[in-house]
Amino acid sequence: SAVISQKxxxxxxxxxxxxxxxxxxxxxxxxxxxxxxxxxxxxxLIATANQGSEATYESGFVIDKFPIxxxxxxxxxxxxxxxxxxxxxxxLCSGQGQASGGYTFGSGTxxxxx
Amino acid sequence: xxxVEQSPPDLILQEGANSTLRCNFSDSVNNLQWFHQNPWGxxxxxxxxxxxxxxxxxxxxxxxxxxxxSLLYISSSQTTDSGVYFCAVGYNFNxxxxxxxxxxxxxx
Numbered sequence: 598s599a600v601i602s603q604k605x606x607x608x609x610x611x612x613x614x615x616x617x618x619x620x621x622x623x624x625x626x627x628x629x630x631x632x633x634x635x636x637x638x639x640x641x642l643i644a645t646a647n648q649g650s651e652a653t654y655e656s657g658f659v660i661d662k663f664p665i666x667x668x669x670x671x672x673x674x675x676x677x678x679x680x681x682x683x684x685x686x687x688x689l690c691s692g693q694g695q696a697s698g699g700y701t702f703g704s705g706t707x708x709x710x711x
Numbered sequence: 712x713x714x715v716e717q718s719p720p721d722l723i724l725q726e727g728a729n730s731t732l733r734c735n736f737s738d739s740v741n742n743l744q745w746f747h748q749n750p751w752g753x754x755x756x757x758x759x760x761x762x763x764x765x766x767x768x769x770x771x772x773x774x775x776x777x778x779x780x781s782l783l784y785i786s787s788s789q790t791t792d793s794g795v796y797f798c799a800v801g802y803n804f805n806x807x808x809x810x811x812x813x814x815x816x817x818x819x
Contacts, residue, residue, distance in 0.1 A: 699759030704753050
């Protein structure tokens with residue numbers, strides 16, 4: 598299966614600032630996905646990132662707040678902009694592994710906004 | 712979107728006990744995975760099982776796609792099995808829908 602390296606693993610940020618999360622995949626993947634997991638909740642899809650086109654955002658998520666880049670088939674970034682304490686969550690990236698292996702996930706970024 | 716329901720929401724076991732976790736989904740899928748989220752938040756892929764039965768050590772899973780459910784079996788549970796178990800489903804590797812999870816606590 599594909600291996601996804603995600604960083605940072607955790608961060609504590611001041612409100613009003615922005616944080617960029619990076620995901621590097623060890624093989625090419627067509628689609629990458631970004632999820633948010635609020636405390637005690639399940640995972641919610643933020644957006645789908647395709648190389649060479651704008652990301653597709655789910656209802657309730659907007660590009661100004663969560664800009665995404667996908668410069669090639671092995672890398673993507675998610676920026677959490679103008680953060681507030683409500684953005685405190687775990688953020689995870691995901692990509693399709695081998696055709697028979699399903700999705701694989703990065704190790705997550707635990708974000709705390711103070 | 713596809714609705715995914717997991718049961719039970721919480722489960723407390725004594726070490727060595729067996730358990731069955733269930734995942735029901737509302738539509739046809741050709742991708743189903745079970746994940747274990749450890750206390751550090753890392754999501755570990757347990758099974759990719761859109762249909763049929765698989766086994767990996769003390770864990771096994773069965774998906775009956777025509778009846779829209781999947782089961783995860785944990786035998787001889789250990790304290791390291793504690794955490795949250797998620798079922799997630801999708802179609803053609805597009806959007807992936809997660810259930811609300813089963814929180815498992817295995818006591819020594």
